[in-house]
Amino acid sequence: MSTEDPRELVGTAPAAEEKALEAALRPKTLQDFVGQSTVRGQLSLVLESSRLRGAAADHVLLSGPPGLGKTTLAMIIAGEMNAALRITSGPAIQHAGDLAAILSSLTDGEVLFIDEIHRMSRPAEEMLYMAMEDFRVDIIVGKGAGATSIPLELPPFTLVGATTRAGLLPGPLRDRFGFTGHLEYYSADELERVLRRSAGMLDMQVDDAGFAEIATRSRGTPRIANRLLRRVRDWALVHGVPLVDREAAGQALDTYEVDRRGLDRLDRAVLHALCTTFRGGPVGLSTLAILVGEETETVETVAEPYLVREGLLARTPRGRIATEGAWRHLGLQPPESADSGGEAVSSGDPRWDLGDS
Template identity: 70%
Template structure:
């Protein structure tokens, strides 16, 4: 059994159907998770393009009476890829099996999962780009021909036994679609890319979630949280719970504008949604390295984090919001970084005051 009471299989996957069919329960965490996850496409906020496309794919499959094409969902963390996978299973009225790429390190791990799937079942592979190569090659055949070859024995005496599989649907999720090999990517009949949410969409999500959680909130308080949530529902929901805690302990139990501002300042989330790591990166760029460019590894050491953490957690938002520039020589502070920190940018080539010129003809930055 998992921590939230779900049945775990021997292959380390687990059946999440109970999350959709019967999300009730006494545990507070399970209640919160069930309340915050939409259960149908009509309830899924934001991402209208992906929702409309996915609705068409699922409705056509229902009318044919056959499983839909395999679905690949890509985009930054926290935008609803797991929720959409569960929604797909709910819309198809089929069970869902959940596992992840890092958990499948051998072809045998994947064969054990595939051989236990029922007809029409949905297999959700989170972080699919991190699956081991032998398992990827087995998945090619399973997705296209619904068959796997189980190798028995070793060496010259090894025998491949073909195993027929019932039709099923793979839903893959990835934060780095570019790392997927082309043969695997091409086997997905539908690819949906999830983008960051607008503040208006996040306000709608938070309003709904506050009602479901029984949180008394004002419009001003909701808007304040939405504006600091970096366009990400997962962050918005987390901040809503922290502001609720603050309002219950230090306020009047109401998530209003004053409670939201005070709570978010306490948790080091500023008015633009930057947290401790984000500001640490910008301060290192501007104060220690004069605006850069500076290599990623050096920047990571300066803030006491791993390079992967800086690159995958802080950098996407900083680049998107115009605080950081990625150049061939490293990371550099954009004018917005100096302004946000209240600093004056230095003059000189290669600094954020004079960004490296981009040669359109050559398609690269001039060095």
């Protein structure tokens, strides 16, 4: 029996042991990339133009929620341009010297991918401005009055930046990207296409209803869809099921506590606490996190975004509240005194922590 934490199945960060499998399932060309038709079309024009000009492609900024294919698109850009790919991340670049070391070793036409680029340090960001625009950086040698600036010319390169929080990027950095693409959540039909391609590579037999069942529980995210598909494969292999249909897929995902709307244990715990302990809310984030036994940041970044997007939870100035849809999803009857937002409690109740919303 698997000992995997069910929360990892619908989390957006890949586990270490999953990275090799995820890499094998990544599409290698824009033609194979499923979904994001607008971004794909625009990016195809940018890359084709650069090939015709015989020059490095313009710098590309990809934004959107995690798990939608930003890293995959960076790899595709390098592949389409027949260029080498250098991968790093914003948190790894905390000093200007860190960035200078990377930039100075780039080759002509190379693609530099910086994930979570909004988390770079300010000195590194300022160095990146000149590198992106003029393909050169100034290296400061020495300190104080004796410090000197040595200009370092860089070969033309393409920077691909990825961010889940585009609003945190400073304007001067955002304006230096020649192309900006925002990735949207996938529809169920698009996720089914992703799953069909992955199932073929995994040599799995799944019928149409089985694909639909997995897709509806995948939170609109290809990374999660592929992860759930692999867990269904494990379940089918252990139980000797040669063809995965809707019933088999449902039983497999029920085993991993992923329900029909893609909610996992943490999601349901948050809704259950709101509806039962707090009668629909409002309640402060820290109080809610304590009750479900998780860190505040985990509740806010892992559970809340999907619950809000599904219309099951709302964030108000007074705290979190459960919507009528949340009560129905849990099979509970909303209190008669609840208003349209699900708020049914007195703000004077001392158990309610309203100050940390």
